[in-house]
Amino acid sequence: MEHIFLHSLEHALTITGFVFAMMLLIDYGNILTRGRLDAALGKRQGFQYLITSFLGTTPGCLGAFMNVSFYMHGVITFGALVGGMIATSGDEAFVMLAQFPKAALLLFAILFVLGIAGGFLSDKFCKIFGIKYMPGECRIYNDISKKCNCRPLGLKEIYKEFKNISLSRFLLMAVIVTYIYLFFTGIIGPGAWNWVRVTALALLVMSLFIVVTVDEHYLQEHVWNHIFKKHVGSIFLWSLAVLAVLNFGLVFWNIEGFVKSHMVWVLLISVIIGIIPESGPHLIFVMMFAKGLIPFSVLVAGSIVQDGHGMLPLFAYSVKDALKVKLFNVVIGLTVGGALYFFGF
Numbered sequence: 001m002e003h004i005f006l007h008s009l010e011h012a013l014t015i016t017g018f019v020f021a022m023m024l025l026i027d028y029g030n031i032l033t034r035g036r037l038d039a040a041l042g043k044r045q046g047f048q049y050l051i052t053s054f055l056g057t058t059p060g061c062l063g064a065f066m067n068v069s070f071y072m073h074g075v076i077t078f079g080a081l082v083g084g085m086i087a088t089s090g091d092e093a094f095v096m097l098a099q100f101p102k103a104a105l106l107l108f109a110i111l112f113v114l115g116i117a118g119g120f121l122s123d124k125f126c127k128i129f130g131i132k133y134m135p136g137e138c139r140i141y142n143d144i145s146k147k148c149n150c151r152p153l154g155l156k157e158i159y160k161e162f163k164n165i166s167l168s169r170f171l172l173m174a175v176i177v178t179y180i181y182l183f184f185t186g187i188i189g190p191g192a193w194n195w196v197r198v199t200a201l202a203l204l205v206m207s208l209f210i211v212v213t214v215d216e217h218y219l220q221e222h223v224w225n226h227i228f229k230k231h232v233g234s235i236f237l238w239s240l241a242v243l244a245v246l247n248f249g250l251v252f253w254n255i256e257g258f259v260k261s262h263m264v265w266v267l268l269i270s271v272i273i274g275i276i277p278e279s280g281p282h283l284i285f286v287m288m289f290a291k292g293l294i295p296f297s298v299l300v301a302g303s304i305v306q307d308g309h310g311m312l313p314l315f316a317y318s319v320k321d322a323l324k325v326k327l328f329n330v331v332i333g334l335t336v337g338g339a340l341y342f343f344g345f
Contacts, residue, residue, distance in 0.1 A: 004247045012240035014188045017179045019235055019313045021203035022069045023227050028210050048080035053115030056087030057108045060196055064088040064310025072317050078126060082328045083119025087111045090308020092286050099290040111303060118332050168224040176208045238316035267298045267341060271333050274305030275326055282306045297345045301337020305329045
């Protein structure tokens with residue numbers, strides 16, 4: 001019991017650290033360029049589908065976290081987020097590359113194309129039927145953003161800020177330094193040195209630079225009041241609760257055994273399991289495909305719907321939006337997977 005909770009806590013801390021760092025960098029980049037980042041993506045909707053699908057196809061959940069961060073900041077459309085989640089296959093991507101690299105690369109290419117097409121169709125569907133979704137709450141303080149100066153302060157200015165350092169700046173620095181230590185020592189995140197660990201440390205070091213060098217106004221209005229107080233706590237608590245329930249369920253409810261005993265419904269079950277915002281349950285389908293027990297169509301259907309931990313921050317931000325994304329992905333997963341299965345793939 002204690003081991004399961006500690007494992008869930010580690011994953012929740014890892015997710016929260018990634019999301020906080022990426023939200024901070026996206027916000028900083030947007031304000032530093034006076035909204036040009038927002039405008040560039042906002043005016044090129046087709047480009048959004050390409051970028052979010054590309055980020056989604058990158059192994060792991062980092063791309064999905066970044067897409068959610070873009071959406072939470074109102075930078076990309078709902079359809080672009082749907083497309084990014086279609087393309088996302090979470091941590092299973094690493095296993096697939098190790099078990100069946102050629103089939104995995106083919107799968108990633110299919111998911112990339114489906115992400116672009118699915119994102120476009122989702123936006124069109126929402127527009128035609130008047131389906132509303134949250135456009136990104138950060139747009140509500142664009143007037144505040146125009147007054148912000150987040151360019152790095154000079155050494156003399158930094159010295160003045162630190163002579164009378166605010167509690168919020170001190171706490172943010174302490175949190176980020178603690179995260180750097182936890183990732184560097186392998187207490188959280190991947191135990192081995194790989195690109196995920198290096199990326200996490202790079203993001204955290206850049207975040208520390210931002211917190212140290214920005215002026216007090218930007219620090220208070222954007223970093224502390226908005227990103228940290230409004231989002232980080234809820235993301236951590238939501239992630240911890242969901243992961244704890246899922247991990248207890250995997251141990252005591254024997255989800256994998258249930259799936260294996262209902263092979264007639266394996267395609268539908270793969271889609272249902274894909275709804276769960278967790279990487280572990282979907283691994284059963286990856287391994288069954290590696291052993292030749294299920295067809296490629298089942299793997300595609302499950303991969304379209306499942307997105308690892310990528311949806312957890314969105315559930316913390318808006319449960320309704322998260323459920324709508326999942327609904328679109330389920331429909332597309334069943335349609336594409338069913339069609340491939342019908343044609344013998």
